[in-house]
Amino acid sequence: MLEFLLLLVCASILVSGVLAVCLKDVLPAMVASGLASLFAAVSFLLLAAPDVAMAEAAIGSGLATFIFLYAIRKTGNGKG
Amino acid sequence: MAEFIIQIAAILIFLAILCGVIRLVIGRTLVDRIVAIDMLTVISISLIALYAHVSGRFVYIDVALVYGLLSFLAVLAIARFLEKGL
Numbered sequence: 295m296l297e298f299l300l301l302l303v304c305a306s307i308l309v310s311g312v313l314a315v316c317l318k319d320v321l322p323a324m325v326a327s328g329l330a331s332l333f334a335a336v337s338f339l340l341l342a343a344p345d346v347a348m349a350e351a352a353i354g355s356g357l358a359t360f361i362f363l364y365a366i367r368k369t370g371n372g373k374g
Numbered sequence: 375m376a377e378f379i380i381q382i383a384a385i386l387i388f389l390a391i392l393c394g395v396i397r398l399v400i401g402r403t404l405v406d407r408i409v410a411i412d413m414l415t416v417i418s419i420s421l422i423a424l425y426a427h428v429s430g431r432f433v434y435i436d437v438a439l440v441y442g443l444l445s446f447l448a449v450l451a452i453a454r455f456l457e458k459g460l
Contacts, residue, residue: 298388
């Protein structure tokens, strides 16, 4: 039962990573990369590493989003 | 009986993650994708809580707690950015 959930989470990491590379606009690509980080944290937890999952959730989803938003705002909203 | 309910919950979480990822892939606007990632965060928190109950290790609840706080902050930052704030 949980093996299927782990497989689905890994497939979602793959889909959101491909989406983050292939999307033309900057902000949806940032959202997709945040989703890849989210599912990476869940898969770390399903593989019995809760401290790694907590660090991934704090850095990947919390801090990286702020840094990406700050960089997008500094470079002219991704237009140039 | 409890095993049956846990299996139904796992199937529902499976279908919900599938629907959220499909919404993220075909999402026309940015707001669709932001709502999809917010929904997937809530589904992930429920998945972590279910796994904490199944595996019997209640340390995993702390990860769900930290995750709920941080995902709220991330969605709030994106929403402020769309209003030309930040």
